[in-house]
Amino acid sequence: MVMLLTFIVSGCSPPASVNEPVVNETESPQEPVPFQTETNTNQVKIILACDRQQVHAGEKLPLFVKFIIRPGWEIQSLSAPPPMIATKIELELPDGFALESEWQEPQATLSASPDGHSVYAGTATFEGVVLIEEGRAAADVEIKADITFQACDEKKCLPPETVSMVLPVRVGE
Secondary structure (H helix, E strand, O other), X not given: OOXXXXXXXXXXXXXXXXHOOOOOOOOOOOOOOOEEEEEEOXXXXXXXXXXXXXXXXXXXXXXXXEEXXXXXXXXXXXXXXXXXXXXXXXXXXXXXXXXXXXXXXXXXXXOOOOOOOEEEOOEEEEEEEEEEOOOOOOXXXXXXXXXXXXXXXXXXXXXXXXXXXXXXXXXXX
16 A cells, blocks of 8 residues: 655754755756655756655655746745645655654745735755664655646746656665
């Protein structure tokens, strides 16, 4: 049985190694997280990462979703007002994996648009913690993420995008 989780985000700061700004948007973070997958859209680079690829039953696995947003652009917050599309992170976790805490979100800023609603600009890193349940059998598994966002500049918004990402994890004995 696979569990689909939609996370509601609440404030916290991620470790510096995941929150380092990227000067060249074509490169990985300056201090890369050891295990990650990434995707690029026209205005946003997204990294799904964890601090290690192998876990054991009973352990906690920090998970990170990092948005690197091109200068002059922003993505909508998790509570964006209509007609904007709120940013959403949905995980599909393997059996024996469970959410231990809600996603922790970075500090939002005010939009460059006239209404000044909350948005993320520059680099925005979300952190969640997954617990691998006691008794979880050893296996190679995948953490799947569907990430929806809408990128806007001060004059227009692009159509919303949903990207699907997969992060392989090994549950050791």
